[in-house]
Amino acid sequence: MGFAAEWTVLLRPIDRVGSLASGRLSLGGTEMTEKKPDVERLVEEGAKIVGLPIADEYRAGVALNMERTLTIVRPLLELELDDALIPAPVFRP
Amino acid sequence: MTDALSKSATAAEIAAAVSSGKVKASAVVAAALARIEAAEPTVNAFTDVVAERARKRAAEIDAGRHRGPLAGVPFAVKNLFDIAGLPTRAGSKINVDGPKAERDGALVRKLEAAGAVLVGGLNMGEYAYDFTGENRHYGPSRNPHDPTRMTGGSSGGSGACVAAGEVPLSLGSDTNGSIRVPSSLCGLFGLKPTYGRLSRAGSFPFVDSLDHLGPIARSTEDLALSFDAMQGMDPEDPACTERAPDPSLPRLAEGLGGLRIAIAGDYFARGGEPESFAAVASVAKALNATRTVIVRQAAAARAAAYVITAVEGAQLHLPRLRTRPQDFDPDTRERFMAGALLPGAWYVKAQRFRRQYRDQVLKLFEEIDVVLAPATPCVAPKLGQTMMKLDGVDLPVRANLGLFTQPISFIGLPVVAVPLKRPGGLPIGVQLIAKPFNEQAVLRVAAHLEKEGIAGASPA
Numbered sequence: 001m002g003f004a005a006e007w008t009v010l011l012r013p014i015d016r017v018g019s020l021a022s023g024r025l026s027l028g029g030t031e032m033t034e035k036k037p038d039v040e041r042l043v044e045e046g047a048k049i050v051g052l053p054i055a056d057e058y059r060a061g062v063a064l065n066m067e068r069t070l071t072i073v074r075p076l077l078e079l080e081l082d083d084a085l086i087p088a089p090v091f092r093p
Numbered sequence: 094m095t096d097a098l099s100k101s102a103t104a105a106e107i108a109a110a111v112s113s114g115k116v117k118a119s120a121v122v123a124a125a126l127a128r129i130e131a132a133e134p135t136v137n138a139f140t141d142v143v144a145e146r147a148r149k150r151a152a153e154i155d156a157g158r159h160r161g162p163l164a165g166v167p168f169a170v171k172n173l174f175d176i177a178g179l180p181t182r183a184g185s186k187i188n189v190d191g192p193k194a195e196r197d198g199a200l201v202r203k204l205e206a207a208g209a210v211l212v213g214g215l216n217m218g219e220y221a222y223d224f225t226g227e228n229r230h231y232g233p234s235r236n237p238h239d240p241t242r243m244t245g246g247s248s249g250g251s252g253a254c255v256a257a258g259e260v261p262l263s264l265g266s267d268t269n270g271s272i273r274v275p276s277s278l279c280g281l282f283g284l285k286p287t288y289g290r291l292s293r294a295g296s297f298p299f300v301d302s303l304d305h306l307g308p309i310a311r312s313t314e315d316l317a318l319s320f321d322a323m324q325g326m327d328p329e330d331p332a333c334t335e336r337a338p339d340p341s342l343p344r345l346a347e348g349l350g351g352l353r354i355a356i357a358g359d360y361f362a363r364g365g366e367p368e369s370f371a372a373v374a375s376v377a378k379a380l381n382a383t384r385t386v387i388v389r390q391a392a393a394a395r396a397a398a399y400v401i402t403a404v405e406g407a408q409l410h411l412p413r414l415r416t417r418p419q420d421f422d423p424d425t426r427e428r429f430m431a432g433a434l435l436p437g438a439w440y441v442k443a444q445r446f447r448r449q450y451r452d453q454v455l456k457l458f459e460e461i462d463v464v465l466a467p468a469t470p471c472v473a474p475k476l477g478q479t480m481m482k483l484d485g486v487d488l489p490v491r492a493n494l495g496l497f498t499q500p501i502s503f504i505g506l507p508v509v510a511v512p513l514k515r516p517g518g519l520p521i522g523v524q525l526i527a528k529p530f531n532e533q534a535v536l537r538v539a540a541h542l543e544k545e546g547i548a549g550a551s552p553a
Contacts, residue, residue, distance in 0.1 A: 042434070043431075043434060046434035047430075047433075047434065050411075050433050050434060051415070052411065052414060052415055052430065052433050052434075053415065053418075054418075054430055055418065058418065058426065058427055058430065061423070061426075061427030061430075062427045062430045062431050062434075063431075064427070065427050065428045065430075065431035065432075066431045066434065068489065068492060069399070069400075069403060069431060069432075069435065072395070072396055072399050072492065073396045073399060073400055073439065074396065075390075075392040075393040075395075075396045076393045076396035076397045076400065076439070076442065076443060076446060077396075077439070077442075078393075079390070079393055079442075079446060081442065081445050081446060081449065082449075085445045085446075085448055085449055086445065086448070087441065087444035087445050087447065087448060093287055093288045093289065093451065093504055093505035093506065093529035093530075
C-alpha cells in the first residue's frame with residue numbers, strides 16, 4: 001500500500017464509521033475488512049511532510065503514541081456533524 | 094483558631110492574624126520558608142524559592158503596605174507563571190536558556206496586590222503535557238500522603254506544597270484536568286474556574302483553546318478568597334471575559350438553598366475503580382442528590398479535547414521539537430511529535446464538535462445547578478507506574494488519569510474538586526460542576542460539604 005493510500009485509511013473514519021483497531025470498516029451498513037494503517041510508515045512519511053526530523057530512537061515512541069491517539073480519537077471520528085456547526089475563533093463558554 | 098505559624102493554618106486564618114496584628118507577616122513567611130526547607134527533600138514541590146524577595150515583601154506588609162484580604166499569606170505558583178527575574182521553566186530544561194521574565198504574571202500580581210507573598214515556583218510536568226507530576230529534568234513531585242506515589246499533574250508541585258503544609262495556597266493551570274487531578278490525588282480543594290474567567294497573561298501557554306488557571310488550597314474559603322482577588326478583565330489575555338467580577342466569598346455560607354444537584358451517569362459512572370464512584374456516592378448522599386443525568390457524547394468530548402491538545406501543543410513546540418528534541422523530557426517528546434502529525438481535519442472537527450457538545454450540556458443546566466462526577470478514576474498510582482488497570486482494562490497512566498476531567502474542561506465549565514474525608518485511606522476527590530460563570534454554586538456546595546465533615550483537607 002502506498003503512502004497516499006495509507007493516509008486515506010487514516011482519514012476515512014472522519015466521515016464514516018471505522019474500527020481501526022479491528023481492521024474492520026463499516027460503510028453504509030456493510031462491513032468490509034480493511035488493512036490497519038501502517039503507523040510506522042505514517043510517522044516516517046508524515047514527519048517528512050511536516051519537516052520534523054525524528055531520530056531512530058524516538059520512532060517507536062512516536063508510533064506508540066500515534067496508535068494510542070487512533071484509539072482515543074475514534075468516538076470523535078465516528079460522529080457526523082451538521083454543516084451549520086462552525087467553530088468560534090475565541091471560544092466563549 | 095489555628096496558630097497562624099503552623100502548617101495547618103489556612104490562608105484566611107493567616108490573613109486574619111496578620112491584619113489584626115496578632116502575628117507579623119515576616120514571621121509567617123519565615124515559618125513557611127523553614128517548612129519548605131524541611132519538606133523539600135521528601136516532596137520536591139519547588140524548583141525555585143524566592144526567599145529574599147518574600148522576606149522583603151513581608152517586611153513591607155509589616156510596615157503597613159500591601160494590606161488586603163490575603164495579608165501575609167505565603168503562596169507559590171506552578172513554574173509556568175512568570176516570576177520577575179527568573180526564566181519561566183514550564184517544567185522544561187529548554188526554557189531555562191530563554192529570557193528571564195521582566196515582570197510577574199497577572200495572577201501573581203493580583204494576589205500580591207491583595208497582600209499575599211510569593212515564595213517560589215513549583216515543579217510540574219514538562220510543558221503541562223502530563224497528568225502524573227513526574228519530570229525527568231527536576232525529578233517527580235511526590236505525594237505528601239505517600240511519597241512513593243504520584244501527586245498527579247501537571248500541577249504536581251502545586252498539589253504537593255499545599256498537601257505538605259509548606260504553604261496554604263498555590264496556583265496551577267488546568268488544560269484537561271491539571272488542577273483537579275492533583276487536587277484529587279493529594280486530597281485538596283482545587284478550583285478550575287470558567288474558561289476566560291481569570292487572566293492567563295504572563296503564563297507560558299500549552300493549549301490556548303483549553304488553558305485555564307486557578308487556585309489549590311486546603312479549604313473552600315481559601316479558594317474563594319484567592320479567586321475573588323484574581324477576578325477581573327485583562328486585555329492582555331484575548332480570552333479573558335469582560336464580565337464584571339462576581340465575588341464568591343460573601344455568599345459562601347449560604348449553603349445549598351435552592352441548588353438542584355444531580356449525579357453524572359453513563360460515561361462518568363464507568364471506566365474507573367470502585368473508590369472513585371464510592372466517593373461520588375458519599376457526596377451525593379450527603380447532598381441528598383438522587384437524580385442522575387446523562388452527559389451525552391462525553392467520550393467524543395474527551396476525544397476532541399485530546400486532539401485539540403495534541404495538535405495545538407505540538408504546533409506550539411514544533412520549532413523546539415525540530416532543533417532540540419534531545420532536551421525534551423522523553424515522556425512528553427514523543428507525544429508532542431505524534432501530535433505534530435495529526436490531520437488538520439481532525440482538529441477542525443474537534444473544534445466544531447465543541448460547540449455542539451456545549452449546547453447539549455448547557456441544556457442540562459436549565460434543570461440542574463450542580464453536577465457531581467469523579468475527579469480521578471483511581472487513587473494516586475505509584476511513581477514510575479506507566480500502566481494501570483481501570484475497570485479490568487490495562488491503560489496508560491499518563492493519558493488516562495484525566496478521563497473524567499477532560500470532557501468538562503473541554504467546554505470551559507467551572508469545577509471545584511473536593512477531597513473526600515477518608516481516614517486511613519489515600520485521598521480521592523469529586524468534581525462539582527456548574528454552568529459557565531457560576532463558580533458561586535460549586536463553591537457553596539464545597540463549603541457545605543466541608544462544614545458537614547464530608548470533605549476536608551489536612552496537611553500530611
